[in-house]
Amino acid sequence: MTLQLPAEADATLASDRAAQTITMLDLFAGAGGLTAGFHAASDRFRVKRAVELDTAAAATYAATFGEDLVYRGGIEDWLRDEDVPNVDLIVGGPPCQGFSMLGKRDTTDRRNYLWQEYAATILRAQPKYFVVENVAAFAKSQQFRDFTESTQPDGILRDYTFEWGILNAADYGAFQARKRAILIGRSRDLPEVGMPEPTHLGRHRTVRQAFTNIVPTVTETRLDGRTKRFFGVDLPGVFHPFELHFGREYAEISKLRFQEIPEGGNRFDLPDRLKARCWLGHTNGSGDVMGRLHWDKPSVTIRTEFFKPEKGRYLHPTEHRAITHYEAAVLQGFPDTHRFVGSKTAIARQIGNAVPVPLGAAIGQQIASVL
16 A cells, blocks of 8 residues: 655655755866765765866766766856855865975966865855865965965955865775875855764785776777767767776887786886996985885876886786776776766866765765764
8 A cells, every 4th residue: 555645745855855955066077086075975966066177077977977967177267157056065175286295396386376266166056065175285384374364364265164174085995095185165154074083094905906807917008999979079088987997008118117016016127238328326206216016005096198118106916017097097986877978187186186986975975964
């Protein structure tokens, strides 16, 4: 026998479900690592708009979560072109290249000041909470100090405050050690959220666990030729994560080097005849260059050029190759339901720039607990 609810009761249930929904904006959305994490944390999160400048990354987000959600363009253009909806939550990671610890830092890089557009979005959307994620060095930057000052009594975000911390994704179940500066802001009339408690201290998940179901042998070196149109542009894709299990065409010198590097080893294990000229006599410095991932530790931070062993500890633990795009996506925590669009280089950039999904999930659970 089916119980038929009166119309009033049915309407009440629908209203309760709507009240439980947490609406959000994802700014600088990239491939959707934060959105994937928040969705993993709770099915209450519902994205109303995602904003991403890079066309391939925006297409990846659209292929995974819905094309109607994505504004493909810069945040400045979006603020000019569209009405900003009121939401419960804003999340996003403004670009960090100008103050990243990698390469030459440029404190005048205009991308460093996109936090101001993030702040403008807060003023227009009036969220209850917001989340900013960035490289750990952000916490020592002028931009962080400016953001802090904006929440003072005479600042543009005077109605908001925030807590912050440096979180290691491995402490929250990610397969990699990746430290990020996390700011969790709130309207001043709402309770403090606090940082999520680590769930995996002392029992970090490892590369071996990440690669358990991945075939180690790789024969493909390129994407297949399929394309799909996004935002008026034909792009390679759409690809399941497991379709990204391809390698590269290596030079002979690279193949010889890989064969000489033992498990856990790096460039220091190479005989002089196989060392690059700049390595000869250079017996200190980074031990990660041309290094193998350790089976029983989390991986190092997955960056945008993980497919180049000369850029870090990105060799497979035992195979004579760099890790594949698929393996990098798994180390980042992307689920099988994710979809990727773009060239090999574009997809690598999306994977390397993403927030590890387990870290996003931990933050999402923390937010959901107070909403």
